[in-house]
Amino acid sequence: MTVCIDNSLPGDSQVVENKNYCDTGELVLDGGFTVPADTVVSSGGFDAPEINAFGHTFRDYDVESLRNKQVEEFYRMNHINQTYEFVKKMRDEYKKLDKLEMSIWECCELLNEVVDESDPDLDEPQIEHLLQTAEAIRKDYPDEDWLHLTALIHDLGKVLLLPRFGELPQWAVVGDTHPLGCAFDESIVHHKYFKDNPDTNNPAYQTKNGIYEEGCGLENVTISWGHDDYMYLVAKENGTTLPQAGLFIIRYHSFYPLHRCGAYKHLMNEEDVENLKWLQIFNKYDLYSKSKVRVDVEKVKPYYQSLIQKYFPEKLRW
Incomplete structure (x- = not known):
């Protein structure tokens, strides 16, 4: 595997005004193509589209459209209401896993009822996106079956939007995530709305490290709930x-x-750094596989069911 990732020091990230874009170098994938941070290219086994389902470039939060107005309102609510105490409360409640018992595939099918209002690139039912991502990765990484399954299940938590899981509001389930308990980085999309977040009134949360120590590891950092x-x-x-x-x-x-x-990055430990390499790879497929290409669910279902059986129990507590 060949992975090229950003080697800049913490604080070196750049934000282009009004574009919520950061320069993170380029990523070389085993599928045989390079995806620069500011360009989507098509090569090798993975056909990366140039535009999203709405005809715009990916993650462009500034293009004038009804969809992006809805997305901005989502982030306004998210940034106001996601506080350190709120996240602690949600984790305590949902770690009980007392909502339902069902299989992974049953949960996949539930996502047909979900549309993510925070996503400027996609308006398809979530099951379509899961299979698009998984199949794109499977094509380029045929031997990494755990990565195929990870792609299939990565968004299953969006069932939190459904009544049987508490019917949480969209701002408490989807969208980009960020740490609580330290300063809100300006790279966070629609950063301006944090001014109305109660945590901004707590001086302990307004420094670079906040309540954490440098290198403490992301496991010890409270991330916005979703x-x-x-x-x-x-x-x-x-x-x-x-x-x-x-x-x-x-x-x-x-x-x-x-x-x-x-x-x-200053909060990461060595294990986080290694795992981030896989996340960088995954993210290109997660983002750029959002297209109108359809996947034959029944055709691929037996393969993914075999992976579920390999890595998970038959029934899970949710």
Whole structure:
């Protein structure tokens, strides 16, 4: 595997005004193509589209559209309401895993009821995105079956939007994630709305390290609550045999300030640095596989069911 990642020091990330874009170098994938941070290219086994489902470039939060107005309102609510205490409360509640018992595939099918209002690139039911991502990775990484399964399940935590899981508001389930308990980095999309977050009134949370120590490890950092952390809890507490890199991807795939912009690297430990390499690879497929290409669900279902059986129990507590 050949991976080229940003080697800049913490604090070196750059934000282009009004674009929420950060210069993180380029990534060379085993599929045989290079994806620069500011360009989407098509080569090798993975056909990376140039535009998203709405006809715009990916993660462009500034283009004038009704969808982006909805996305901005989502982030306004997210940045106001995601506080350190709120996240602690959510983790305490949902780590009980007392909502439902069901299989991984049953949960996949539930996502047909979910559309992510925070996503400027996608308006398809989530099951389509899961299979697009998984199949794209499977094509370029045929021997890494754990990565195929990680792609399939990475967004399953979005079931938190459904009534049987508490019907949490969108701002408490989807969107980019970020740490609480330290300063809000300016690379976070729609950063301006943090001015109304109660945590800004706590001086202990307004420094670079905040309540944490440099190099403490992301495991010890409180990240905004959502589907990432919930699915991580589900997988871990149900005894999955996925490797740590898979759990890292599930837990931090929405942590764009880190894996796209290089923010908060000073809080990472050595294990985080190694796992981030896999997340950097995964993210290109997670983002750029959002297209109108359809996947034959029934055709690929037996393969993914075999992976579920390999890495998970038949029924999980949710």
